[in-house]
Structure formats: structure tokens, C-alpha cells
Amino acid sequence: MGAGAESVACSRSGRCVVKALPADVSRVLLLVPDPHARFAAVELSREFVEDEVRGADYGLCTYVFAWDPEREPVSSLSRYLGGYGDLRMRPDFASVTPIENGVYAVVCDVEWPSGEPVRVAPRQVLADELDALGKLGFTPSIGIEHEVTFLDPDGEPLTGHGVDYAVGGTERLRPLLRDLRTKLAPLGVESARGECHPGQYEIVLRHREAVAACDDAMLQQLIVRAAAAEHGVTANYLAAPRTGQGNSCHVHLSLSPPAPEAFLAGVLAEARALTAIWAPTWNSYVRLRTGPFSPRSIRWGTDDRTSAVRIAGRGAGRRLEFRFAGADAQVHLVVAALLAAGRAGIEAGLTPPLEGEEVGTLCLTPWEALAALRESRVLSAELVEHQSALLRAEIDAGCDAVTDWQRRRGALRA
Numbered sequence: 001m002g003a004g005a006e007s008v009a010c011s012r013s014g015r016c017v018v019k020a021l022p023a024d025v026s027r028v029l030l031l032v033p034d035p036h037a038r039f040a041a042v043e044l045s046r047e048f049v050e051d052e053v054r055g056a057d058y059g060l061c062t063y064v065f066a067w068d069p070e071r072e073p074v075s076s077l078s079r080y081l082g083g084y085g086d087l088r089m090r091p092d093f094a095s096v097t098p099i100e101n102g103v104y105a106v107v108c109d110v111e112w113p114s115g116e117p118v119r120v121a122p123r124q125v126l127a128d129e130l131d132a133l134g135k136l137g138f139t140p141s142i143g144i145e146h147e148v149t150f151l152d153p154d155g156e157p158l159t160g161h162g163v164d165y166a167v168g169g170t171e172r173l174r175p176l177l178r179d180l181r182t183k184l185a186p187l188g189v190e191s192a193r194g195e196c197h198p199g200q201y202e203i204v205l206r207h208r209e210a211v212a213a214c215d216d217a218m219l220q221q222l223i224v225r226a227a228a229a230e231h232g233v234t235a236n237y238l239a240a241p242r243t244g245q246g247n248s249c250h251v252h253l254s255l256s257p258p259a260p261e262a263f264l265a266g267v268l269a270e271a272r273a274l275t276a277i278w279a280p281t282w283n284s285y286v287r288l289r290t291g292p293f294s295p296r297s298i299r300w301g302t303d304d305r306t307s308a309v310r311i312a313g314r315g316a317g318r319r320l321e322f323r324f325a326g327a328d329a330q331v332h333l334v335v336a337a338l339l340a341a342g343r344a345g346i347e348a349g350l351t352p353p354l355e356g357e358e359v360g361t362l363c364l365t366p367w368e369a370l371a372a373l374r375e376s377r378v379l380s381a382e383l384v385e386h387q388s389a390l391l392r393a394e395i396d397a398g399c400d401a402v403t404d405w406q407r408r409r410g411a412l413r414a
Contacts, residue, residue, distance in 0.1 A: 021046060021093075026102035030089055032060055032110055033122045033218055035390055036280075037237075037330045040064040042089070043103075054093070059086035060110060065120055065386075068393050069281075076389045087111060087118060095212070097186055097219050100226070107215045120386040122332035123211065129339040130210055136346060138259070142213035142335055143252035143319075145204040146327050147195055148224060149236040149245075150176065157199025157241075158233065164196040173201065176231045183223050187216045196292075197245045207252065210339070214332040217249075239279065239287040239326030246291030247327035251335055252312065254319040259342070264300060264309065264320060265352040266345015266378075267338055268359055271298045271308065271324060273376040275363040276391050277337045278324040282366060282398040287326050289364055295323045298360045300352065307356075324362065333387075340378040366395050 021028070028049045031039040040060060044053065052058075063073055064087075066080035073081050089108040097105045109127075110118045117124045133140065150158045150173060158172045170177070177192070180203075190206040203224070205216055221237060228235040240246055255263065271278075278295075279288055288296050293305060301307035310321040325334045353359050363369040370391050376384055 021050065021096065021104065022098075024102055025104045027104075029099060029103060029105045030058060030060075030091055031105050031107050031219075032064065032089060033107070033215075033330070033332055034064050034067075035120075035122065035330055035333075035386070036069050037218070037221075037328060039107075039218060039222060049091075049106075053091060057088040057090050057111070058108075060089045060108075061085070062087055065118065068390070068397065070397075074389055074393045076392070077386065086113070088113060088115075092215075095215050097216075099219075099223065105219060105222070107219075119380065120383055122330050122336070123214075125383060126211055126214060126332045126336040126339075129336040129343070133339050133343050136343065138255045138257070138343075138346075140210050140335075140339060141207045141254050141256065142210045143190065143205060143207040144213055144217040144331060145202055145248075145250045145252070146217060146221065146237070147200055147202045147247040147249075148221075148327065149197065149238070149241045149247060150199045150201065150228060151234040151236050153232055153234075155234075157197075159194075159199050161198055162196045162200065163194030163198075166194045170194055173199075176228060176233055177201075179227050179231070180224060183227055184220060187220055187223075197241065200241075200245075200247070207254070210335055211332075214335055217331045237327040239281065239284040239328045240291065243286060244290045244292065246287040246294065248287075248293075248323065249325040249327050249329050249331060249334065251322045251325065251331075251338060252319050253322065253335075253338060258318075259320065260346060261352050262345040262348070262350045263342035264345070265350035266343065266348070267309065267320075267322065267341045268298055268300065268352060269345065269350060270337075270341035270376065270378055272360050272362055273372045274324075274337045274341065274379075275369040276366075276373040276387055277333050278329055278362065279326060279366075279369060280330065280387075280391065280394070281326075281328050282394055284326045284328055285365055285369075288362055293323075296362045296364060297358050298362065299356055299358045301356055304356075308362075337379065344378045366391060366398075370395070 025046045028044050030042045034040050062080040066074050066077035088111045091106045091108045095107040099105050110121050163169050188206045190204045192203045195202045225235045288294050295308035300309040302311045312321045313319050
């Protein structure tokens, strides 16, 4: 990626910082990944960014890290709500990415006014895990693939059947896909193809440094949603668009030097406790319970897509594919959790189970996941408390909702 200007330094994302914004920039979106797999955004003029923000910071309300998906405050996260003051956004100008004509995005880190990093900010959580893993002498390379379901204005999939590896049958998708090829080009797409459920498509980004990989995965979703809307289409990243279907976020990971077996063992040992990271929403558990390739059985296999962890590739391309997370998961947190669990395995010298041996299951309800998260041995106490509060709010909202399912079941009791 990059803006085409001369590079002068490298940021924590591993990308080159540029001296100046591209010539065609008129507006800049400052973006901060929030806990719900989306960006909080502030739009500024190019002139203001160059004059006031570059080398400095810009304000962002603290409640971004204490809101639910409907942007209502989660009262138990009081540190982020008292006074609704400002955090400081620190733009990472290495992340400059075109979003639309004249509009470029820049992903930011966030600090408290004191200069202390916001430790629960997803980008910061990942940076902290990268630092800890680096002290052991390891550097990860990450490739992320997301599945998305495209729906027409009536909420129906754009294809009436699955289009797994198909060319024919994708005609209604083609105008949108043609547009996406151009708009996603700066992100370095490795591959794209039809998937197994109606209207479903998969986009795979090339391997890169971990922070850049996660930033780009979120930027991809932002671009895909916007392009879909221009075509009168909805890009649906629900973990389970329908019962028996799943949209996933698969993480391909390799380490330099090559990952010891203890890394895999650590992830398998912690996978259940980290279910709330892989599955943060009520809908997430429909995917885990009903999806045909659900990763609920914790086991590993060589080139086995029915396993939660697949050993993929060969030679220099050999890697671990972690299939736990749904497309609704916060990708910085997913990768951070994988790195934390793998690091714990290395530090403890764990040995992985035999290939194909089930060593447990992921939690199959959000209540189980909430209890299991409390037993996590690899995430910070602050992050566990923060994620627990958000999951409790999700559970409460689900229990308070009256749904079409409830109405249908109620009618059957008449």
C-alpha cells in the first residue's frame, strides 16, 4: 500500500511513513478501530491535517470504547464515560489509503491526555502482543480472509444458490465485483472467489505485518460496504446470515523464525477461553452451533478444512490457518488473542495433541463464553473486564429484544 511519496521512516504497522499526502487528497478520514469491528471516524480537510494534525493529534470522545453497537453507553465502563472527554488520536500516516475520489483514510492510535496508550483499544492490544512476542525473538506474518454475503434491496442473496469457485451463476454480482477490483487494489488482494452459500463471496488479502494486515482487513470491509451501497446492494458480514450458514474471518499466520509446535499447542489450550473474542455477538453463536464448517471442535489437521486449525501450504508458504472467528469479530483482537495464546504455549513449552484429536469445544452460548473469558490466562485483566462488559451488554440486549422467532414460536402456542 502507500501514497506514492518518498518514505522517511517505518511505523508500528511496518509500512513506510510518507512525507506528504498524495496530490489528489482533498479530505482525510481519521479512523480508529472500535471494539465492534468498525471504525470511529472524523473527516478533516487536507489543509487542516497538514497544518494542525501531522506531527500532533486530534480529539476523539472517550465513549467510543464504551459504546454498544447502537452507540449507547455501557454504564459499567465508567472510565470511558465520566465527562465524555477527549482521547488523542495519533495518525499513522503509513496507513494512507484511498477510499473514494479525493478522500483518503488514515488509521490512528489513541492515547489518554496524559500520553498513556488506551490499553483496550484493539490496535493497541495487538501492538502490545507484538512487542511481547518480539521479545521472544518472533515476528508474525498475517494473511486475513473475510467472507461476505451480498443481499438485494429485499434482503435476498444476489445468487439463488451457492457459487463456490463458480464463474457461471455470478452474473448479478459482476458489476459490483468489477468495481471492487479497482477499489480494493491498493490493499493487495491475493484472491477472490465465490463461496458456498447463496450470495457469498470471499476476499483474501496477501500476507503482511500484523497491524497492517488488520488495518487493511477493516479498510476492505469499509470499502466493500460503500461500493455495495452504490450498487443498491447490502454487504452482510453477519457471522450467520441464516441458520446453517456462516461468514468467517480466517487468519493465516506464520512466524519468523518458523513457529515451534508449542505455539499451536498454546492456541489450542486457550481457544475455548477466548471464544468471546472469536464470537462477540449473539449471532456469532448461530454460526458456531449450525454452520457446516463450524470450528467448534478444537483440533488441528493437515490441509483439513473441517479442523479449527488447518496446517496449510508447503515450503516457505507453510502456515497455520486459524478458523475460529466469524466475520463479525474484531480482527485486531482476534490476531492479538492468537499471538497471546501462542506465546503462552512457547513460554510453557507445551506439546500439541495428536493430529485430529479433539481437546475440547468452543463455547456454544454467550453465557458460556462470558464465564470462560474470566478464566483466560493470556489476556490482561483490563481487557478481560472490558470485553466481559461488552458481552454482558450484548446478552442483555438480546434478552430484551422481541424477535420474529419469538413471534412465530408464540403463534405456534396458540
